[in-house]
Amino acid sequence: MTSNRKLARPLLLIGQIALAAIFLAAGYFKLREPWLQFAVSLSSFKILPDEWLEPVAKTLPWAEVALGVAILSGILLRWTALLSSLILTVFLSVLTRSYLLGIHADCGCFGSGEPLGPKTLARDSTMLILALAVTAGAFLLRKPNRVE
Amino acid sequence: MRSFLLVRPALSVIPALLLVGACLAQTPAADPKKVVPNTPPKTTAAKTTPKTTAAVKNYKLTGSPAAKVTMELYTDFECPSCREFFLKVLPEVERDYVATGKIQLLHRDFRLPQHNYTKVAARYANAAGQIGQYQIVAQALFAKQQDWAQNGNVDAAVAKVLSPADLEKVRNLVKTDSHLDDTCVADEAQGAKDALSETPTMVIVKDGKRTKIGGFVQYNILKAYLDQILKS
Numbered sequence: 001m002t003s004n005r006k007l008a009r010p011l012l013l014i015g016q017i018a019l020a021a022i023f024l025a026a027g028y029f030k031l032r033e034p035w036l037q038f039a040v041s042l043s044s045f046k047i048l049p050d051e052w053l054e055p056v057a058k059t060l061p062w063a064e065v066a067l068g069v070a071i072l073s074g075i076l077l078r079w080t081a082l083l084s085s086l087i088l089t090v091f092l093s094v095l096t097r098s099y100l101l102g103i104h105a106d107c108g109c110f111g112s113g114e115p116l117g118p119k120t121l122a123r124d125s126t127m128l129i130l131a132l133a134v135t136a137g138a139f140l141l142r143k144p145n146r147v148e
Numbered sequence: 149m150r151s152f153l154l155v156r157p158a159l160s161v162i163p164a165l166l167l168v169g170a171c172l173a174q175t176p177a178a179d180p181k182k183v184v185p186n187t188p189p190k191t192t193a194a195k196t197t198p199k200t201t202a203a204v205k206n207y208k209l210t211g212s213p214a215a216k217v218t219m220e221l222y223t224d225f226e227c228p229s230c231r232e233f234f235l236k237v238l239p240e241v242e243r244d245y246v247a248t249g250k251i252q253l254l255h256r257d258f259r260l261p262q263h264n265y266t267k268v269a270a271r272y273a274n275a276a277g278q279i280g281q282y283q284i285v286a287q288a289l290f291a292k293q294q295d296w297a298q299n300g301n302v303d304a305a306v307a308k309v310l311s312p313a314d315l316e317k318v319r320n321l322v323k324t325d326s327h328l329d330d331t332c333v334a335d336e337a338q339g340a341k342d343a344l345s346e347t348p349t350m351v352i353v354k355d356g357k358r359t360k361i362g363g364f365v366q367y368n369i370l371k372a373y374l375d376q377i378l379k380s
Contacts, residue, residue, distance in 0.1 A: 034359055034361065034373065035373070036361050036365065036369060036370065036373040037360075037361050037362070037363075039365075039369045039373075040361065040362070040363040040364070040365050040369075041363070043364075043365075043366055043369070044363065044364075050366060050368055050369070051368075053366075053369050054369055054372050057369075106362075106363055112362055112363070113345050113346075113362065
């Protein structure tokens with residue numbers, strides 16, 4: 001059990017850094033563009049009410065950056081990893097729904113110009129698996145090494 | 149390992165600060181990689197549009213020359229999203245921003261290779277532009293897109309909105325004017341510089357900065373964005 005923990009902890013750290021990098025990159029590439037471009041991507045999914053497009057387009061990228069920083073810091077990792085899993089589940093559900101309905105949406109996941117397709121779904125599924133693994137790891141390895 | 153875990157929260161602030169700094173260094177709408185520096189106007193027509201780079205004819209430009217913002221709109225006459233934008237969104241933009249002198253509007257052709265009749269349609273529109281009828285013909289081409297995109301009969305769509313005399317002039321220009329596609333070529337060259345990947349695409353030009361917005365934009369969010377740009 002102890003040796004498993006020794007092996008699991010670096011793996012968790014790697015997963016945590018990778019997950020944080022995904023959220024930081026997603027936020028950064030959206031923030032590089034005008035918020036209107038992300039609003040256009042959101043609008044293409046035909047799922048949000050019009051009045052939500054602007055506030056979501058303006059806040060979601062910053063929320064992704066904040067979540068990336070929180071995951072990277074390791075503070076409250078169980079909860080930030082769980083939140084990232086929930087967010088990625090929502091994203092993947094929206095993408096899958098749009099794909100199945102044949103909606104020609106722009107993913108907007110890492111900035112504009114990425115038409116929704118099987119590659120997008122495969123990538124987002126991988127990210128969700130990573131988030132779930134980090135969440136599970138964080139709960140199973142709850143801070144035995146944390147020093148007061 | 150333990151010491152690393154202890155300092156990690158502090159270390160994570162560094163990429164966060166770098167990221168926030170990088171984001172804040174951007175203007176609300178600017179992307180340095182997408183900024184195309186202005187070049188001196190090449191033609192007489194372009195002298196009236198110093199904020200734009202390509203040589204364009206005046207008939208594609210509407211609005212006050214004193215406007216601080218120019219919206220360059222790249223469309224393809226055969227593209228359905230362009231049709232929707234042109235017929236549903238553009239009239240509101242023209243009413244609220246172009247007619248009020250806040251924004252200049254510049255139409256740019258971006259003919260997509262997968263469309264069979266878009267080149268013919270653009271020739272008709274530009275021929276109409278030569279006789280001062282660009283807007284009405286562009287409107288008709290988008291309104292009747294579903295007809296001529298099926299059968300290729302662009303002439304029939306144009307014939308409905310022009311007088312017989314004007315129609316004859318347009319037909320002659322379409323047949324004989326070897327320079328009729330020049331503005332399209334210039335627009336497409338500018339589109340390549342703007343790294344266009346889809347139509348419709350808007351490029352908002354303010355203070356020499358070009359900000360690209362690709363895809364169909366609903367008017368309510370476009371309005372919010374334009375108001376923000378005009379205030380800044």
